[in-house]
Amino acid sequence: MVTATGSLQSFTRQYPLSDLLSIRLPLAVLLILPVFAPAIFPTSRLLSLAVTAAIYVIVANGLHVVFSYAGQLSLAQTALWGLGAYTSALLLNHFGLPTLVLIPAAGLMAALGAVLIGIPAFRTAGFSFAIITFAFAEIMRLIANNWDELTNGSIGITVLDPPDAFGPVQFGTFEHLPNFYHLTLAFSYLSLIGIFLIRQSSLGKNFIAIRENETLAKSIGINVYVYKLIAFAISGFFAGVAGVFFMYHQKHIEPGPLSPFAAFATIQFLLMILIGGRRSMLGPTIGAIVVVFGPELVNALLGDWLTFNRSQMIFGGLLALSVLTAPNGIAGQTRDGYNTFVATLRSSRERGHHPVFSFLLAFSRATIPSRFRPRDESLDKEAQL
């Protein structure tokens, strides 16, 4: 009870109502936008990419829990994603289980996989953990590749059934792609709510304590080993659930070395988190959208002059540039910039500056990187969340 009241108090202190309205309202509008994607995108190819982005958001949000919150570099995320996809594909093809059963089953299977990997891997720390998870991911892929009787080996599994209809609403990925998109999107919103609730709970506080200082976390009574396992299991659950949608969407899954489930493919999800912002709740979401639609955008702008490969290179260069110049990611940078803008505008207006001057000052402060302008303590303080 004491904890609950304490965290509620800290919550209202952290997010006063005026703050919720000023910062989070525009954000909420942005967050609702993806719902209208079927109306916005002219082709089903773009909508199909939106489905991919929604699936990536779920996986990236899961990785966010173990990587950004608990500070553990897991390279097994795509393997757990594959475990979810294979579990649901096999259960569907052999037993014809309903979608509502497949989703938790795949999630729990991947969470179990994460726990089994985590039990030995969390006995080590730092890079050893990353390498052990990488090894397990590769082992899982090789099992899928060679256990012909179960997984159909390197040929993979084809799934023809669409998700079960919900009353009159059908989710076939060809005829009813907008419906399937909305279903996937709903789960990506759920994943976002999930990481928000985790961040606010004592669970999330313990994860962050472990990330920040493991020895100190132990000294104040946090069971570091168990909480790392919990973080990894949660991230596995997210990946497993995403696997179900991936399986329905792709209709065919295979375990080749270049498949999206291969161990090194996890790098792509780590990249999403770094681009979007490791310290921000929306970081993985923004990163996933950028990674999926970024190449499309670059190609749309430069496609007339360059081949697709060339524009991909330009996109890669832009990613490297963004990680170098914005270490807090797009979300972190935007938030810092917004806070700087509001704070500068307020203080400048209080000093009686002309509104236009105030606006220009605030805008320049917010957009020019801090290393190119003098440090201002009062602004730095507000940029922290």
Add this chain to the structure above:
Amino acid sequence: MTGLLSVEGLSKSFSGVHAIEEVDITVHQGEILGLVGPNGSGKTTLFNCITGFMEPTRGRIFWRGAEITGHAPDQIARQGVVRTFQQKMVFPNASVGENVEMAWQGECDDGDDGATFKTCVDILDFLGLAQVQERLASDIPFGHARKLGMGLALAANPRLLLLDEPAAGLDQEETRELGELIVRVRGLGITVWVIEHDMPLVMSLCERLIVLHAGRKIAEGEPTVVARDPRVISVYLGEKFARSSAAH
């Protein structure tokens, strides 16, 4: 008087080097106990063994009559034995207030003596850190960081607080403040055991003093008595001085 924590025949050696040898210590409920000794005498190693950060080579540790030898650090902390560190130990990328919230573990496990503080804000007020609670823990001055380190330990709801050189790196004024703070901590019903080099602080603060030298306990008792012990004087000031002071 019953012992809150008792250490029996504790030894710890690192590949043949004996850091602690056959140490017996009893900590009594409600006291402020001092632990002094030259550098390398095994003080921090003793704390590490008691709090589970190191496994003792031999010997047993009892907390309220139950053996806790070899338990995990977090398990021991949850039972109410919480330590601080010599180094600056905080959660760097979080504000001072968030630091305490992260450490906040609510009620104590054993249930019989409830939480000392009702909220995290109480802890910040108690330490005088309320003004800096919005600041990043990595940015606050050293003296504040020290207090925050103690605040994190308090947030874990200790019954016995082990302080490892809390005055190291503090100036005179801060040291005096720290002394008052430790007395106030004891006033909350928390037993305090402190490793400290600052002798004036130790003499004024502790009701009982234990001296370690080369891993062995060489003296124990009232601070004024211990300070006159020839063995203690010889450890700190050399054989010659001990003989001459004994002659007087």
